[in-house]
Amino acid sequence: EPEVTQTPSHQVTQMGQEVILRCVPISNHLYFYWYRQILGQKVEFLVSFYNNEISEKSEIFDDQFSVERPDGSNFTLKIRSTKLEDSAMYFCASSEQGRFGYTFGSGTRLTVV
Amino acid sequence: AQSVTQLDSQVPVFEEAPVELRCNYSSSVSVYLFWYVQYPNQGLQLLLKYLSGSTLVKGINGFEAEFNKSQTSFHLRKPSVHISDTAEYFCAVSDGGSQGNLIFGKGTKLSVKP
Numbered sequence: 001e002p003e004v005t006q007t008p009s010h011q012v013t014q015m016g017q018e019v020i021l022r023c024v025p026i027s028n029h030l031y032f033y034w035y036r037q038i039l040g041q042k043v044e045f046l047v048s049f050y051n052n053e054i055s056e057k058s059e060i061f062d063d064q065f066s067v068e069r070p071d072g073s074n075f076t077l078k079i080r081s082t083k084l085e086d087s088a089m090y091f092c093a094s095s096e097q098g099r100f101g102y103t104f105g106s107g108t109r110l111t112v113v
Numbered sequence: 114a115q116s117v118t119q120l121d122s123q124v125p126v127f128e129e130a131p132v133e134l135r136c137n138y139s140s141s142v143s144v145y146l147f148w149y150v151q152y153p154n155q156g157l158q159l160l161l162k163y164l165s166g167s168t169l170v171k172g173i174n175g176f177e178a179e180f181n182k183s184q185t186s187f188h189l190r191k192p193s194v195h196i197s198d199t200a201e202y203f204c205a206v207s208d209g210g211s212q213g214n215l216i217f218g219k220g221t222k223l224s225v226k227p
Contacts, residue, residue, distance in 0.1 A: 006156075031212060031213070033212075033214070035215075041219070042203075042217045042218065042219045042220065043157070043203060043205075043215075043217040043220075044217070045214050045215060045216070048212040048213075048214055050212065055212050056210070056212055056214055091156060091157060095213060097213075098212050098213040099145055099207050099210065099212065099213030100145065100162070100164060100213065101145070101147055101159060101162045101164075101207075101213070102213065103159070104149070104156045104157040104158070104159075105156055106155055106156035107155075107156045
């Protein structure tokens, strides 16, 4: 069964450093997403991406965050200057048809120290 | 704005017993509803979804859910649970936009004891 692949599975970074989280969506999917889950809290929407541009973003997705689909297969989330409160599990997801549900990756646990 | 409420944060149950995990949503528009499961140290896996049609939806691993529009509920049920069903279960609603951005509940931790 096709999978969404995320790397790395775990990343530790120092506060103020830039991090890039990588995702390989399912190949025929057109909609891409990032969500995050702070430990013990609910899963929260960050951003959706379609047709090579951001289609929607949440209040969490401020100027420190950016997304890119650099080569037609990868989908990345960059945090420019990490803060302690960015520590969370970050999930990538992709969908063929958007609103009808999508497939999540297994997540990247980001720890900012 | 849409929201999802999962009334129980933890549900302990014995193996082979039935279980119901409750989910209520609020929305002023038509919704699409989902249940996801997260096993320890793993990602989110889709259990089942309601898009339209029959209000009783069957999913993987023997789970089913019933959409009740009048009660704005989408409770998840399984008639007989296994140890391997121990996981966290998330109810989610799609905001109805073409992107399908999901709004999640806080999750319910199901613990199945022998």
